[in-house]
Amino acid sequence: MPGNTFGELFKITTFGESHGKAVGVIIDGCPANLDLSSEEIQKELDKRRPGQNLLVTQRQEEDRVEIFSGVFENKTLGTPITLIVFNKDAQSDKYKLIKDLYRPGHADYAYEAKYGIRDWRGGGRASGRETLARVAAGAIAKKILNNIGIQIIGYVIQIGKVKIKKIDESFVDSNLLRCPDKEKYDELVQEIKNAQQENDSVGGIIEVVAHNVPAGLGEPVFNKLSADLAQAIMSIPAVKGIEIGDGFSAATCRGSENNDQWIKKNDGKIGTKTNHAGGIIGGISTGEDIIIHLAIKPTPSIAKTQKTINRNGEETNIQIQGRHDPCICPRAVPVAEAMVALVLVNHYLLNKINHL
Amino acid sequence: MPGNTFGELFKITTFGESHGKAVGVIIDGCPANLDLSSEEIQKELDKRRPGQNLLVTQRQEEDRVEIFSGVFENKTLGTPITLIVFNKDAQSDKYKLIKDLYRPGHADYAYEAKYGIRDWRGGGRASGRETLARVAAGAIAKKILNNIGIQIIGYVIQIGKVKIKKIDESFVDSNLLRCPDKEKYDELVQEIKNAQQENDSVGGIIEVVAHNVPAGLGEPVFNKLSADLAQAIMSIPAVKGIEIGDGFSAATCRGSENNDQWIKKNDGKIGTKTNHAGGIIGGISTGEDIIIHLAIKPTPSIAKTQKTINRNGEETNIQIQGRHDPCICPRAVPVAEAMVALVLVNHYLLNKINHL
Amino acid sequence: MPGNTFGELFKITTFGESHGKAVGVIIDGCPANLDLSSEEIQKELDKRRPGQNLLVTQRQEEDRVEIFSGVFENKTLGTPITLIVFNKDAQSDKYKLIKDLYRPGHADYAYEAKYGIRDWRGGGRASGRETLARVAAGAIAKKILNNIGIQIIGYVIQIGKVKIKKIDESFVDSNLLRCPDKEKYDELVQEIKNAQQENDSVGGIIEVVAHNVPAGLGEPVFNKLSADLAQAIMSIPAVKGIEIGDGFSAATCRGSENNDQWIKKNDGKIGTKTNHAGGIIGGISTGEDIIIHLAIKPTPSIAKTQKTINRNGEETNIQIQGRHDPCICPRAVPVAEAMVALVLVNHYLLNKINHL
Amino acid sequence: MPGNTFGELFKITTFGESHGKAVGVIIDGCPANLDLSSEEIQKELDKRRPGQNLLVTQRQEEDRVEIFSGVFENKTLGTPITLIVFNKDAQSDKYKLIKDLYRPGHADYAYEAKYGIRDWRGGGRASGRETLARVAAGAIAKKILNNIGIQIIGYVIQIGKVKIKKIDESFVDSNLLRCPDKEKYDELVQEIKNAQQENDSVGGIIEVVAHNVPAGLGEPVFNKLSADLAQAIMSIPAVKGIEIGDGFSAATCRGSENNDQWIKKNDGKIGTKTNHAGGIIGGISTGEDIIIHLAIKPTPSIAKTQKTINRNGEETNIQIQGRHDPCICPRAVPVAEAMVALVLVNHYLLNKINHL
Secondary structure: OOOOEEOOOOEEEEEOOOOOOEEEEEEEOOOOOOEOOHHHHHHHHHHOOOOOOOOOOOOOOOOOEEEEEOEEOOEEOOOOEEEEEEOOOOOOHHHHOOOOEOOOOOOHHHHHHHHOOOOOHHHHHHOHHHHHHHHHHHHHHHHHHHHOOOEEEEEEEEEOOEEOOOOOHHHHOOOOOOOOOOOOHHHHHHHHHHHHHOOOOEOEEEEEEEEOOOOOOOEOOOEOHHHHHHHHHHOOOOEEEEEEOOHHHHHHOEHHHHOOOEEEOOOOOEEEOOOOOOOEEOOEEOOOOEEEEEEEOOOOOOOOOEEEEEOOOOEEEEOOOOOOOOOOHHHHHHHHHHHHHHHHHHHHHHHOOOOO | OOOOEEOOOOEEEEEOOOOOOEEEEEEEOOOOOOEOOHHHHHHHHHHOOOOOOOOOOOOOOOOOEEEEEOEEOOEEOOOOEEEEEEOOOOOOHHHHOOOOEOOOOOOHHHHHHHHOOOOOHHHHHHOHHHHHHHHHHHHHHHHHHHHOOOEEEEEEEEEOOEEOOOOOHHHHOOOOOOOOOOOOHHHHHHHHHHHHHOOOOEOEEEEEEEEOOOOOOOEOOOEOHHHHHHHHHHOOOOEEEEEEOOHHHHHHOEHHHHOOOEEEOOOOOEEEOOOOOOOEEOOEEOOOOEEEEEEEOOOOOOOOOEEEEEOOOOEEEEOOOOOOOOOOHHHHHHHHHHHHHHHHHHHHHHHOOOOO | OOOOEEOOOOEEEEEOOOOOOEEEEEEEOOOOOOEOOHHHHHHHHHHOOOOOOOOOOOOOOOOOEEEEEOEEOOEEOOOOEEEEEEOOOOOOHHHHOOOOEOOOOOOHHHHHHHHOOOOOHHHHHHOHHHHHHHHHHHHHHHHHHHHOOOEEEEEEEEEOOEEOOOOOHHHHOOOOOOOOOOOOHHHHHHHHHHHHHOOOOEOEEEEEEEEOOOOOOOEOOOEOHHHHHHHHHHOOOOEEEEEEOOHHHHHHOEHHHHOOOEEEOOOOOEEEOOOOOOOEEOOEEOOOOEEEEEEEOOOOOOOOOEEEEEOOOOEEEEOOOOOOOOOOHHHHHHHHHHHHHHHHHHHHHHHOOOOO | OOOOEEOOOOEEEEEOOOOOOEEEEEEEOOOOOOEOOHHHHHHHHHHOOOOOOOOOOOOOOOOOEEEEEOEEOOEEOOOOEEEEEEOOOOOOHHHHOOOOEOOOOOOHHHHHHHHOOOOOHHHHHHOHHHHHHHHHHHHHHHHHHHHOOOEEEEEEEEEOOEEOOOOOHHHHOOOOOOOOOOOOHHHHHHHHHHHHHOOOOEOEEEEEEEEOOOOOOOEOOOEOHHHHHHHHHHOOOOEEEEEEOOHHHHHHOEHHHHOOOEEEOOOOOEEEOOOOOOOEEOOEEOOOOEEEEEEEOOOOOOOOOEEEEEOOOOEEEEOOOOOOOOOOHHHHHHHHHHHHHHHHHHHHHHHOOOOO
C-alpha cells in the first residue's frame, strides 16, 4: 500500500489515467537474461484492444507499447523494466457534460469521497484502461511461466444467463468473444446483442485455468495461493466474485462428495482422481489444474437514461455517451490471465527459497 | 511474504502448530493508549471455541489468551502486542496411525510437496486451530472499529442446500449455529445432524456485513477494499469462494438492473437507493453496508472410510478418528468477522494519509 | 525488494539506465489535492544537473522532467505520479572501448556476478544518473514538508582533507560547490582543481540538516528514524559512511559529555540544551535539528591510467575517457536532501496513525 | 512499518518490553528441514547475557530461550519459528522513583511525544534487552550462512580514545570484552574501569567482518547490500554511525588511492588487490570480505548526578540507579553480528531469484 503495486518478488507498479498522457508499468524483479521484445508484449495487449468489432468499444487506440528501461540488446538486465503506452485517442469532451454527475455503477462518488478530487475524463484512474498495464506486465510473467511449462488460458463460460456446455481451448483464440464452445457461440453473442439493442449491458462469468503448475506453490497462511489469486482477481475492475474449483457449489455438498481422492498416476506423479478443489488445498498447489471462476458485472455505462444526483446532491437524469462495451467479458479475459500469471510467477520465485 | 503476516499498518503475524506448544499472534501498529484487557479478547475467542456442543468438535480446549507484550496498566503502548494461547488438550496419538497417509481434502501432500517435511500432529500449521490467532487479533481490530462506529456481524445463511429466509441480527448471538433466522434454525441444524449421522460432513455459506463504514476506504488499484477482503477471506481454511454484494448473481444481470442509483438521503448523506454493489464500487467503500458471502467447503475429516494413498504411493483405506466438526460454518463465523475487521482497520488507518 | 522501491506510504519506484531511453520514477502515496507543477520539480533537478561549470561533468543534459500521470489541472489526484526525464545527450561510443574491462571502483564486475549481464553504456543502472529520479521525487516530498514547516538543507563541509570552519546556510545556494563557508570556499575549490589537474578525483563530506522536525517521528525498533535515514543515505552511489549527530566522535566520549540535558525552552517546548544526539534518540525525533553526515568516496572514473582485468581475467591497462566530475560532492547534495526528505515524509505520514 | 519487522524473505518480528512478561521473536521464512535445537540459539544468547563480570551490567537474567513453534523433531518446518525468553529478574522499583523524569540520553521524552504513553519500567521497549530477540533470530541466520561457508565475526576495536593495533580473530572468544588484540586488552579494560570509577560511561567502535560472502548479493538501487546493512546496524540501540570499508577515511582520499584494482586471484576467482571498498561496490558484494564499523555512544545511564526536567517541564536533578554497563560495546558485538547475519541471509535468499 498505497495500492498501485502488486507482487513481492516479481513486483509491478502501474500508473496512468485514462485520458492522461500515458498508462504504464514498472516491473521490478524480472530475472535477468530473459529474451524480451516489445512485439511479444504487444501480442498480448492486442487481445484486450478496444475497437476490434461491434461487440466491444469503438475507441480506436493503437495501444503501442514502448520499452523505456530494463532491456538491453533484447535481453532483460535484472533492472526495472518500464513499459509505456501513450494515450492517443482520448475524447474528453463527452465527459465534460457529465463531470459533475455521479454515474450509476461507477466510482465517481467513491473517488471524490476518498481523494476530494477526481479526474473526470474517461473515468481517470478508475477506467478499465488501467488494465492495459497489467496485461503488458502479465505478458512477461506468462513468458517466464511458459518457459517452465505452465500454461494459462481464460475464456468466457457464461454471458447473462446463457452458459457454455463444453470447453474446447483451441477454439478460444479463433473468436473475439473468447468463447470455448463453438456450438453455444451464437447464443452468447446474441445475449450481448440483445442487451446492446436495448441500450443496456450484460455481465458474465470467466474461467481461467492454469495447467502444469507444480505442487508446492503458495505461502500459508495469509498468502495462500488461493488468497493471492483472490486479491489479484478481485482487483480487476467489474469483478464481484471469485471461486476456486467447485467454489460456491462445494458449500452445498457433503464431505464425501467434495473430497478428492489421492492417487498415484500412471506417470508416477501423485495427484487426485477428481479436482473439486481446483488445484489448491490448504492454500498450496497440488499439481492438478488450477481452476478459477470470476463474476463480471454488467458494464455500468449504458445508453439508457438513468436517474442520479450531481455533486450538489440534486437529482437529475444522466445519459451516458461515449464508446462502451455492452459486455466487458471478452476483454476481461486477457486481464484475468495476466493477473493469474503475475500471482503464479511470484509464488514460483518465492518457492525457490523454501529449501536451501 | 512469507505468508504469516497480514496487513500493512495494523499488521499481524501469527504462529503455531495445532499440537505444538502454543498458537499466537503479534499485532504491530495498534494505536497507543487504547484500553485493552485480556478479557475482551477472550470473549471473542470463546465464540470459536471447540467443545461447545454436539454440533462442533469435542476437543476440550480452554483456549485462555495471555498478553505477553504491548499493554501496560491496561493501555496499549504503541509497541507490538503479543497474544498467546497455550495448547493444552492436544491428543496426537490418533494422528500417529495415519501420519504416512494423505487425508483426502487435506493439505498433507501439498505441505510435503512444498516443505519436504510436515508436522502430522493435528494438521500442524494447516489446522483450523491457527485461526484462533486471527480471532484474537481481530478482537482488537473490532474494538477500534467499534470506537468509530463500525459494526461487523457474520452469520450462517446456508447449510448444505438449506437457506435461511430472513436476517435477524439480534438472533445470531443466541444460538451456537450463529443462524440469523429463528424459523429456519431447526432445519439448518437438521442438515448438519443428517450429515453427522451418515459419518459425513456438510458445507455452507456465511454472510458478513459491515455497518457504518465511511465512504472512501480502499486503495486503487491492487489494494481495492474488495481485493484485500477477498485475500483475507480466501485465506481462511476451507473457504472456496467469495463474493461482494450480488456477486455471481450480478454476472447474470443487465446493467440497468445492477446499477445502484445515487441519491441524497434524508440525513443529507449521499448513498445509493439499492445496494447491489455491496458497499464497494471501484474498490472503494461507498458508505453503504459492505456485504460479503463466503463459501465453506464440507469438513474434509469424515468418519466414513475413504480411499487414499500413503507416502509411498500405495493405495489404502483411511478412517479418520478424532474430534471433528460435521460442519465448520458456525466456528468460521468469528474468523470471517475477524478477517473483515483486520482489513477495515488497516484501510481506515491508511486512508488517514490521503489528505495532509 | 527487489530494490527499486523506497518508502512505505510515500513510496517511490525508480527506473532507467544511464544511456537507455529515459530515467524516471513513480510516486505512490502522495496525498491528493496538493498543488504541483513540473516547474517546481525542475527547479530541484537543476541543482544536480551536469554541465554547470568546470567543477562538474561536461555532459550537457537538459534533463527536462515531464509529468506522465497523477496530476490534473495542477493538482495531485492521489493516484500515482509518474515523472520522466528522457536521456538526450548519451554518448555511448566511449564506453564501447572498455565494455569488456572492469573499471576500478565501479560496479561492473559486481553487476555481472549478480545478473550475468550488464548494460555497459555509461554505467547502466549503476550510473549516478539514476539519482535524478530521487531528486524529482524528493522535490514533492520537500514541498509537503515545507507546507508543515520542515526545512531540509545540505552542503559540503569537507573536500579531501580541507574542512569548512563555519556554516552560513544563506551562502549555500550562491555557489555551485554548495559550500556554506564563504571564507573557505576558494580552498575547497582548489582541492578539487588539484585533483583534476593530476587526472585524479577527490572525496568529501556532506552535512544535511532538517529543521523543525516535530518530536515523535520514527518507528522503533527496526524503522528507527536513524535506521531509515541510514538506509536512504547509504543507498546513494559513492556514499561509504553515515553518522547522526556526533556520530563516530560520540564513540570516543564519556556519557556525561555525550548526554544532552533535557530543558524547557523559552517557547514552552521541551528540548535539549546541547544536540550531540543530532535530533534523534531511541530512533525517534526529539524536536531538535536532525544532523546527518555522509562520507562520499572520490569519483572512481579518473583519467589517470589504471591497471585492471578484462572479462577473461587478463590484466590490462584502462584509461577512462568521458565526462566525469573530479568531485561528486556538490551534485550529491541535492540527492542527499531528497533522500532525507523522502524518509521524513514517510515517517510524518506514518506517525499520523499512532493515535486514533 | 510499523517498525518491529526486519527482512523480506527471512523476516523477523520482535516484541517485548524490558520488564514485561517476555521478549521474543517470530522468524518467518526460515527454510524447512534445517536442523535446529534451542541449545544452538542459547549459545549465541549467552554472548550478550548480562551479569557476566564486572565490566557489564549486574542484572542476573538466566535468559533461557524456548522454542514455541516452527520446529518439529529438531527440524524446521518452514512455518514461523517463535523464540521466547521470559523476563525473570526485572526489578522495576528503582525505576518508579524516576518514572516522571526524562533521563538524559534516553528516549523517555521521545516515546512520550510519539505515543503519549510509556512503559517506564527498565526502559520498556527502548531497553537494550530488546536486542536479545535479534541475537536469537541471528543465531539461526548464522547457522544458515555457516552451512554455505559464510562466517561473521565482530569485535571491539576502540574504547573511548584507545584503539586496538592488530586483529587476531581467535583471541576474541577468549575474553568478555570481545577484544581481538591481546596486547591492547588491558588498556581497553582500563578505559572502561576509569569511566566506571568516575560514575561515568564510555563509548567505542566495533568492527564486524563477513568472510566468504559470494559476489552478487545486494539489490540496487535502494536495497543495496550497504544500504540494508546501514539500516540494520543503525537500528541497534546506541549506534550513532556506520561505515563500510574505508568509510569516512575514503572521503579524504584521491580516487587513485581509493580505487581497488581488479585482479584474477590464484584460485581463479576475480577479486581486488586491496579492499578499500569493504567488499561492496555499487551496493553489491564483490566477493571480498565485507567490513563494517559501527560507532557506539557511551551508555546514557550513569551514576553521576545529572540535570534534567520532569514531565511538567520542571528542572530537577536525576541520579540513575540500577545495573548498567559502563560500556555497552562488548554486549553490542553479538547484536551487530546478528544484524549482519540477518541482512546477509535475506540477500542470499533473494539473490536466488535473479536467475531462473
